[in-house]
Amino acid sequence: MKKQRLPFVIQGLGTALPHRVMTNADFEKFLDTSDEWIQTRTGIRERRICGEGENTLTLALTASKIALEKAKLTPADLDLIIVATSTPYTPIPATACFLQRELGCGHIPAFDLSAACSGFVYGYVCAVHLMASGQYRHVLVVGAEAMSTITDFQDRGICILLGDGAGAAVLGPADDDIGGVYDHLLGANGGGAELIWVPAGGSREPASARTVEQRLHYLKMQGREVYKFAVSKMQEVIQGAMTRVGLTADDLAMVIPHQSNARIIESAAHKLKIPIEKVALNIDRCGNTSAASIPLALEEVVNQGRARKGDWVILAGFGGGLTWASALLRL
Ligand code: UT7
Numbered sequence: 253m254k255k256q257r258l259p260f261v262i263q264g265l266g267t268a269l270p271h272r273v274m275t276n277a278d279f280e281k282f283l284d285t286s287d288e289w290i291q292t293r294t295g296i297r298e299r300r301i302c303g304e305g306e307n308t309l310t311l312a313l314t315a316s317k318i319a320l321e322k323a324k325l326t327p328a329d330l331d332l333i334i335v336a337t338s339t340p341y342t343p344i345p346a347t348a349c350f351l352q353r354e355l356g357c358g359h360i361p362a363f364d365l366s367a368a369c370s371g372f373v374y375g376y377v378c379a380v381h382l383m384a385s386g387q388y389r390h391v392l393v394v395g396a397e398a399m400s401t402i403t404d405f406q407d408r409g410i411c412i413l414l415g416d417g418a419g420a421a422v423l424g425p426a427d428d429d430i431g432g433v434y435d436h437l438l439g440a441n442g443g444g445a446e447l448i449w450v451p452a453g454g455s456r457e458p459a460s461a462r463t464v465e466q467r468l469h470y471l472k473m474q475g476r477e478v479y480k481f482a483v484s485k486m487q488e489v490i491q492g493a494m495t496r497v498g499l500t501a502d503d504l505a506m507v508i509p510h511q512s513n514a515r516i517i518e519s520a521a522h523k524l525k526i527p528i529e530k531v532a533l534n535i536d537r538c539g540n541t542s543a544a545s546i547p548l549a550l551e552e553v554v555n556q557g558r559a560r561k562g563d564w565v566i567l568a569g570f571g572g573g574l575t576w577a578s579a580l581l582r583l
Pocket of ligand 1: 474482512
């Protein structure tokens with residue numbers, strides 16, 4: 253093994269999805285699109301959309317409570333909360349502070365992290381390094397999004413992709429000699445900042461009647477450009493991690509990619525010669541839930557027994573920023 257491990261592992265995972273299901277057929281009712289187009293181009297059949305009383309905080313709270321229960325810990329055991337989100341409960345304060353209050357934790361540090369679809373992995377990497385400092389024993393890392401609140405349902409090039417949800421992980425010290433993070437990589441290229449962005453509502457252009465009228469408070473994406481970036485970056489980060497640690501595709505139990513588009517994932521897996529059975533895919537049911545997508549997909553494969561204690565698993569995120577992030581774990 254060429255790399256040193258950071259000996260911190262996932263002790264509990266939890267997820268939450270809104271109750272309301274929106275199918276491709278629902279889009280056909282008001283948009284020039286079809287179930288056939290959406291399934292062929294993206295692999296998505298349906299996604300969950302927040303309804304009355306559901307939002308980033310409620311989803312994060314439900315997921316976090318389950319993760320704590322699975323970890324057999326209480327909110328009082330947590331030392332730090334990181335929430336990765338692009339759709340916070342409020343612009344100020346951080347969703348993590350509301351979450352701390354709702355969970356009933358002590359006055360532990362809590363902050364939000366903005367790295368779009370790479371946010372959960374960015375948060376995970378920050379968490380393990382803060383834990384390595386010796387100051388934090390148990391950290392709650394959450395990816396939570398209500399993407400529907402920034403979705404332009406008149407823009408067929410993006411609205412069919414997005415969904416809402418949350419995934420939470422309680423991280424703590426490994427109880428064996430192998431569990432932990434063996435490699436990680438964080439990256440960003442601000443040169444592509446406008447390829448996925450919300451032009452207004454920030455200090456660049458504060459919300460006004462005009463920005464709302466011009467729909468500038470919604471997420472915009474240049475799909476084709478992002479597609480090319482995503483395929484090559486996903487391949488690059490996974491190959492890079494395996495090379496640095498000295499593993500091959502055969503060693504990996506599961507790859508947990510950001511759920512952006514089934515074609516992106518399948519194409520990268522094919523180029524890496526990773527059988528598709530070893531790739532977590534829930535995009536057919538969840539769509540692209542940005543920072544929530546990796547913990548949602550991870551929890552599913554862990555529950556299915558496709559990734560177990562001691563297994564090699566790689567998390568690979570990419571998205572707005574442009575950002576990318578990977579973490580090679582032994583569960
Ligand atoms: O989470 C962050 C990372 N995000 C991503 O990785 C997303 C990356 N991009 C994509 O997944 C794909 O680019 C899309 C799914 C968004 C679009 O698929 P595409 O194969 O790249 O289509 P396109 O944008 O090149 O458009 C092809 C055609 C166009 O029509 P014309 O100009 O050829 O007549 C579009 O207007 O498909 C049309 N189109 C649609 N047709 C029916 C675009 N969206 C739709 C739609 N229904 N929803």
